[in-house]
Amino acid sequence: MSAVAPLSSAETPAALIDRLARAGRAAQRRLARLDSRARAEALRAAAAALRADEAAILAANGLDLAQGEARGLSAAMLDRLKLDPARLAGIAAALDQVADLPDPVGQVIDTATRPNGLVLSRVRVPIGLIGIIYESRPNVTADAAALCLRSGNAVLLRGGSEAVHSNRAIHAALARGLASAGVPAEAVQLVPTQDRAAVGAMLAAAGLIDMIVPRGGKSLVARVQADARVPVLAHLDGINHTYIHAAADPAMAVAIARNAKLRRTGICGSMETLLLDAAFPGAPAVVAALLDGGCELRGDARTQALDPRIRPATAEDWDTEYLDAILSVAVVDGLDAALAHIAAHSSAHTDAIVTADDAVAERFLAEVDSAIVMVNASSQFADGGEFGLGAEIGIATGRLHARGPVALEGLTTYKWQVRGTGQIRP
Amino acid sequence: MSAVAPLSSAETPAALIDRLARAGRAAQRRLARLDSRARAEALRAAAAALRADEAAILAANGLDLAQGEARGLSAAMLDRLKLDPARLAGIAAALDQVADLPDPVGQVIDTATRPNGLVLSRVRVPIGLIGIIYESRPNVTADAAALCLRSGNAVLLRGGSEAVHSNRAIHAALARGLASAGVPAEAVQLVPTQDRAAVGAMLAAAGLIDMIVPRGGKSLVARVQADARVPVLAHLDGINHTYIHAAADPAMAVAIARNAKLRRTGICGSMETLLLDAAFPGAPAVVAALLDGGCELRGDARTQALDPRIRPATAEDWDTEYLDAILSVAVVDGLDAALAHIAAHSSAHTDAIVTADDAVAERFLAEVDSAIVMVNASSQFADGGEFGLGAEIGIATGRLHARGPVALEGLTTYKWQVRGTGQIRP
Incomplete structure (x- = not known):
């Protein structure tokens, strides 16, 4: 049921990311043809699947917690990692809330008629494939996927090794729920390896991944900003x-x-x-x-x-x-x-x-x-x-595209639609 | 009169670009405090200075043409390089037209009042310092500078060696006209060396140059896209x-x-x-x-x-x-x-x-x-x-920030302004 493609032993991390990104892009084009209601219903189905999988997800999380304790993670890290029935219910409820948010895709930003009769409109469209690189919080798996899907984007998730079992269990539930509502499985993919070279391959995947959002501590964000060839939406500091x-x-x-x-x-x-x-x-x-x-x-x-x-x-x-x-x-x-x-x-x-x-x-x-x-x-x-955005994928301190808290609108771009009646340029 | 800082013999291209970019950023902050009318007047003064300097600019252009012929430039290249009274008048007229365009800076994109009374507005602001890397067309010196200034941005211009005398003469006229209207000289700077390492330094100047716009042939755009650490606004191909x-x-x-x-x-x-x-x-x-x-x-x-x-x-x-x-x-x-x-x-x-x-x-x-x-x-x-934008700095095929023809609005970003009456977060 999972959209995690198996990792062939001969496949390099770069080849893996290339394959996943191409599959994600293809799935995004199919996802973009689903209407807004269908994408919202898929998120509700994913929320229901998370609730149905509570036992499996908490068991997987228990494995991560045990490993984390054995590896000497700090109490703060363990707390960020920990799921319980209330926290899992909160994650599922957040999916329902994102489903209820107004859909930015298809919104007409502005429209104008030229003297020659051409009608020009700028219309919001999904960005494409979003890469999320995150640390120990397993809720990001669901939260980030939901915001990307609500805005018509495919997502490639790369969580931290501390939460690997939790992330897989959450992803499996999401994938089952989304598939039941007609979302292509490759629209939400979890990178199936903890090899750190896979992160480097994501950061280098210009033209395949359209935007990277790092979610985690300062060292993660700094590494992503320093190495990425893909545009990054992030803030390094809040001074x-x-x-x-x-x-x-x-x-x-x-x-x-x-x-x-x-x-x-x-x-x-x-x-x-x-x-x-x-x-x-x-x-x-x-x-x-x-x-x-x-x-x-x-x-x-x-x-x-x-x-x-x-x-x-x-x-x-x-x-x-x-x-x-x-x-x-x-x-x-x-x-x-x-x-x-x-x-x-x-x-x-x-x-x-x-x-x-x-x-x-x-x-x-x-x-x-x-x-x-x-x-x-x-x-x-x-x-x-x-700020009334309903959620956020992150806060951006860069100067282009989106600044401050970024939610659904920041996960879209626009295209120009031009409607003519046979105009040719003099 | 010129804003071209002298190149000390001991200064590396990277140090030069660092110095120019810092000066440009500081000038941009002063420029941003000029109101829209003052920036428009400055462009009209620059247009007048171009007209007044016709003889000097055409003489400088004659030098470039002679060198170009001696270096065996193609007829098409020489035509792109060539200025005459009519073309120069067109460049000056274009400055006046950009001065007449509506100013995007300060435009309120949207505003909302939260239940707690906070009033949130997104307001358009200049991006900051724009780098323009261009080839033989000397009109870009004036056109690109005008669009950047109209939208409150400072600009760092790096033209091709074929047009070096023309660019310097045009820049000197612009600088004199702008200064007469109170625009800081460093708001429009011409990189004073043809050392190609200066281009590499511009592309690497992440955090100092906010956006690069390459204007020229496919090999220039491809090089800029491949090497830049700064966001690039461009299209490589029009297939x-x-x-x-x-x-x-x-x-x-x-x-x-x-x-x-x-x-x-x-x-x-x-x-x-x-x-x-x-x-x-x-x-x-x-x-x-x-x-x-x-x-x-x-x-x-x-x-x-x-x-x-x-x-x-x-x-x-x-x-x-x-x-x-x-x-x-x-x-x-x-x-x-x-x-x-x-x-x-x-x-x-x-x-x-x-x-x-x-x-x-x-x-x-x-x-x-x-x-x-x-x-x-x-x-x-x-x-x-x-498209009715009045001009364009370029056409973008990237997915973030701005797509298609980009003019003044694409040279702005926004900030969130939040007006409270003492609200604290519960």
Whole structure:
């Protein structure tokens, strides 16, 4: 029932990826001819198959957990790997939710009639074959496949070795459910080897794989970005700034700073650098709230004068994504100094200002060139679900195609449809 | 007056490109703060400077032409290189036209208010620094710079050695005109060396140059696509098909086939393969019209039965972009066979159908996955001007960011602006 093609012993990783990618592309063309309702029904059938396979999937996951413990994986890694009935139900429910999302394929972006009568339309179409390279979270197998299929794309999944049994069991269930609804088996393929050369072959498969999405830690993303010949949708860092302007509401500044840093410290949208305007009278209260909340602060000389508990920052701190209860803090002299600091150190993920001055807010929104720019809100809102996209395949800090949280629309491109009545060019 | 930085003798090409790119990025940030009207005025000032420098530019062009003749350039190359008062006036007029185009920067793509009151907008912003690598046409110096500046981008121009004096003279005029209107000099830079290693350095400058647009022949585009670590906007080939369906109007089929192939044979939108439905009764007339128009036809066995003047095609012909009065022709059995031929051989540039059957036309529009898909029109309309874009920086056959003719909108990306009133994430 599985769409995992057997790996012949003589086949190199590059030949394997070539074969899987060609099969995936062919399946995508058939998938693209299914209508939106059929693709949604297939996702619901896949969700049902996941629920039906609960025992098999949890047993496979138990194997992975046992191996992980034997290999000495950290508690955090084991937690990311672990499935239980509630988590599996959540994965299945997410498939149903993606099925309910509006389908971007076929949407007309714009249309125009030329003076010669030609009617031109730009219409959204799937990108083609998406490669997903991910680490220990087995839910990515289902989540990423669902977003790709909902938008008419085929997907080639390459999960981490820690989750190999879980991924195979989840993939087998998905494949059975999708096939029952008429989706070609090769539309969702799992790379059937843990040979790391297969990852290299995916990254090199320009023209066969249309886009790669890495899902995992910084070292994975850095490797993918460094080596890929295929376009990559990703962010490497979330070095996110919150600038508290002189005219910020003091209570709002405290609430946003605490939330942006401490609600969850390990997500890519968390604040990593706080910029305090020298003219903001509430700075000591913001600093105290963060310190009292258990956050380590590393500041420049002017910041240290605010509170003796602030440690000295090194040059490196301004370019560090802590993903922890640690924050770099600087005092800046006004908006221009804040903009200069952000231009020099931001990773272009999410930068925010807190201010009651609308003109200052608008300058910040216009001049900070990050994927997401916020006024008077916590940077922890940087998330596809919070943005109303229903889900996300990832957050992109590149400048082309799609930026910020990317969901179904970012998994499409467009083509020009031209309807004539016999026009020839003079 | 020129923005060309002097090349220190000790500076490697990589160091040169690094320096120019950093200067260009810094200038782009200042450029982005100019409003739309100021950028348009700057282009008009640049057009005026080109007109004022006519004598100097034509003298520089004369040097290039003399060198080109001495180096034995072909007549076609010399013609592409040559400027005269009329051509220079056309280049200046094109700058004025780009100044008149609507500015995409700041356009709000969409906006939504979340249940928590956050207001999210996607707003168009410039991509950043665009690299243009081009061959002998000196008009590209002005045209590409104008499109980049109109959309708020800085540009790094690397022209061919044949046109070095012309490019420098045009660039000097542009730089003077732009500076008079407040555009930073480094917003338009000409790479001041013909060392080919500078091209390699541009292609490797990921993170410094945001997008490369090659403008020139197939070998240039192929080299750029093969070596670039920076995203490339380009098309390699225009292997464009026109399929004459059984239900095509015979007179329309003749007119479109002749125009698509023979109006101009050397442009990327010209037809390179004609697919004749076996059930189309007008096939002999289409074939005769092309042969009588001076076109060499290379066909499969069934095609050769239509007219003895058709030569046998080799397997290679189906994948050849002739850019000449040569055409490959095949007889196909119905829409599905035509779709299969196109899927196998198209370069995804522009493919067309001629038919009076709307259902067939819609299937063709839906299932052919090329950047441009046409019904009952000549593929020679594949052009930014004809599409109403006012100009084009190029035609893209890649799948991400922008497809088909690309003008100002394709030179922008977007950012998310989020306006809150103190929201924190629960």
